[in-house]
Amino acid sequence: MPSFQRICTAACLGGSCISLGFIIGRVSKKETNELPPRQSHAENVETVSACNPLSKAGPNLYSLFTLSAATPYRTSAESSVIPVQQPANAVQNMVKYGFPSTDNLRSYEDFMLSYDRRNRVPNWVLEHLTPEKVTVNEGIERSKMQFVEDESVHAFHRATNKDYKNSGYDRGHMAAAANHRQSHNAMAQTFTLSNIAPQVGQGFNRDAWNNLEKYVRALARKNKNVYVCTGPLFLPQYENGKLFVKYEVIGQNHVAVPTHFFKVVVVENTSGQLELQSYVMPNQALPLDTKVHHFLAPLDMIERAAGLNFFQNIPKGTFHKVNSPPPIKY
Amino acid sequence: MPSFQRICTAACLGGSCISLGFIIGRVSKKETNELPPRQSHAENVETVSACNPLSKAGPNLYSLFTLSAATPYRTSAESSVIPVQQPANAVQNMVKYGFPSTDNLRSYEDFMLSYDRRNRVPNWVLEHLTPEKVTVNEGIERSKMQFVEDESVHAFHRATNKDYKNSGYDRGHMAAAANHRQSHNAMAQTFTLSNIAPQVGQGFNRDAWNNLEKYVRALARKNKNVYVCTGPLFLPQYENGKLFVKYEVIGQNHVAVPTHFFKVVVVENTSGQLELQSYVMPNQALPLDTKVHHFLAPLDMIERAAGLNFFQNIPKGTFHKVNSPPPIKY
Structure with a gap:
């Protein structure tokens, strides 16, 4: 089970060996068999589509579910239909292969997310990347962008810059800023704190995790479409024979520090073939020479x-490659 | 700040003092001022209602969001509109004062819930109680009922009886079985594992928590309507000057053991006046003589x-009583 060994290696790097007990009994022996049943978990989406038979999968459907980024939190008396401001096809493209969940969705110009109000971090963030989107645009300067609170989230459940200050953690992007170079607005929106989770800086956010993000952009440059779902994990550890989930919370609003992060990538090459790559990285300083393929992990884990369920609209057996190691460069 | 002292007392009972740091700065001095802004957080509900202007708040609206209990997990190809099998007004009555959230909703004959797929326990469970519903019905025997898996949840995220077996924890009801005595089916559905979370048995589920449930039924017997929202909390503790959330997970599916449970109760008396009572109890053996009012806690905490936000359709200042101690009997 090479991929299971890899995830164990990944989880144990840095000295903190995380239990993956519940995977062991279920991981299939062949990587191509590791995928779970390809079933849709987007019940809400399906049932609402019935409400508007003329728009079975059109943009109107998704606008019913999502708040655009600029929508401040408002009372029920004030709200009705909330205009979605992103390009008409942006969300459609992102959710082409399914919704991971339908809780507290927010749609931005070039990514969307589900927000975890209990932990003040995303549940998941979904992006659709193309060669054009990741091409460097000299006019857009990342250094001028600022992290901002998400005003569409009730103040009780909102992460703030103050929560991160002096915490020792970076404000880590889930949708990477450099994935969204089409417009100033698209990149600026990745600095919304709903797209952010506390990450170890040196050795992780600025190194190993950054390498994974760079690798995904390299994939996007060389392929037709890349779909990326990124988010936090809170994995348990053994202590005196029992399993415990343990994670730090920072700031007055108790922003959760994930123990790990995942990144699930679907690559559509220029021949239309689909490849799956799924990664788990522990949120800790990692050896600088670690290749990204060390963090490949079974999707079902x-x-x-x-x-969550990822890309559940892709039928089982469709992928021509699953968790094949990337070229040696990465 | 009497209510804050109470929650500290509650949290410290049993020797495990839980940090409530993020509350301290925000708890108002007067109980009547402790309520947060009364704003709706049910964005999805509002936006979907616009999809069907003829049914602004009718049962069709809610049927779009919820799966009935008997609906097995199915693929997107199989699902369309899912019939809701409970009485037409049951869900409407439960959500009269608002939805706590709109993630993974499940509606049963006499309660509804949001399921936490990561932790395999409910996010919250909502009930509407009346004198009739809690009246003992001799024909319904709790002892004959069995705990069952929720087949509407994907197998990856479903709690099983095997997960609880030999864990040392009770399968604790969120919607209490004895609150639903109208029919065999209504009570039997409370034994679905989506309505269950691991609870300490002796001293908690069978004692202190049971006393709170009994007290709520006593409220239901004496008043016109009682709305109850119940669920788990995962509260942080200080360790070497930092705050950590730590909780056990049990079984192959890693069912989370909450550190605490909440119960938020809105009582409408026979004069139509509304009263709010909100409780937090640590999931541990508690002294048998502890009165329920020791566990009163500010709603905003x-x-x-x-x-979550609870009963957000009730405007601020509407309650004629907030967290007033119950009679000495409890």
Whole structure:
């Protein structure tokens, strides 16, 4: 079970060996068999589509579910239909292969997310990347962008810059800023704190995790479409024979520090073939020379641990490659 | 700040003093001022209602959001509109004062819930109680009922009886079985594992928590309507000057053992006056003589910790009583 060994290696790097007990009994021997049943978990989406038979999968459907980024929190008396401001096809493209969940959705110009109000971090963030989107645009300067609170979230459940200050953690992007170079607005929106989770800086956010993000952009440059779902994990550890989930919370609003992060990537090459790559990285300083393929992990492990299903509209057996190691460069 | 002292007392009972740091700065001095802004957080509900203007708040609206209990997990190809099998007004009555959240909703004959797929326990369970519903019905025998898996949840995220077996924890009801005596089916559905969370048995589920449930039924017997929202909390503790959330997970599916449970109760008396009572209890053996009023806790503390908003359709200042101690008997 090479991929299971890899995830164990990944989880144990840095000295903190995380239990993956509930995977062991279920991981299939062949990587191509590791995928779970390809079933849709987007019940709400399906049932609402019935409400508008003329728009079975059109943009109107998704606008019913999502708040655009600029929508401040408002009372029920004030709200009605909330205009979605992103390009008409942006969300459609992102959710082409399914919704991971339908809780507290927010749609931005070039990514969307589900927000975890209990932990003040995303549940998941979904992006659709193309060669054009990741091409460097000299006019857009990341250094001028600022982290901002998400005013569409009730103040009780909102992460703030103050929560991160002096915490020792970076404000880590889930949708990477450099994935969204089409417009100033698209990149600026990745600095919304709903797209952010506390990450170890040196050795992780600025190194190993950054390498994974760079690798995904390299994939996007060389392929037709890349779909990326990124988010936190809170994995348990053994202590005196029992399993415990343990994670730090920072700031007055108790922003959760994930123990790990996942990244699930579907690559559509220029021939239309689909490849799956799924990664788990522990949120800790990692050896600088670690290749990204050390963090490949079975998709079903991530799905169980995150409580999510990814890209469930892709039928089982469709992928021509699953968790094949990337070229040696990465 | 009497209510804050109470919650500290509650949290410290049993020797495990839980940090409530993020509450301290925000608890108002007067109980009547402790309520947060009364705002709706049910964005999805509002936006979907616009999809069907003829049914602004009718049963069709809610049927779009909820799966009935008997609906097995199915693929997107199989699902369309899912019939809701409970009495037409049951869900409407439960959500009269608002939805706590709109993630993974399940509606049963006499209660509804939001399921936490990551933790395999409910996010919250909502009930509407009346004198009739809690009246003992001799024909319905609780002892004959069995705990069952929720087949509407994907197998990756479903709690099973095997997970609880030999764990040392009770299968604790969120919607109490004895609150639903109208029919065999209504009570039997409370034994679905989506309505269950691991609870300490002796001293908690069978004692202190049971006393709170009995007290709520006593309220239901004496008043016109009682609305109850119940669920788990995962509260942080200080360790070496930092705050950590730590909780056990049990079984192959890693069912989370909550550190605490909340119960938020809105009582409408026969004059139509509304009273709010909100409780937090640590999931541990508690002294047998502890009165329920020791566990009264500010609503905003629960809302922040749970990532939820409760009964948000009730305007601020409407309650004629907030967290007034119950009679000495309890």
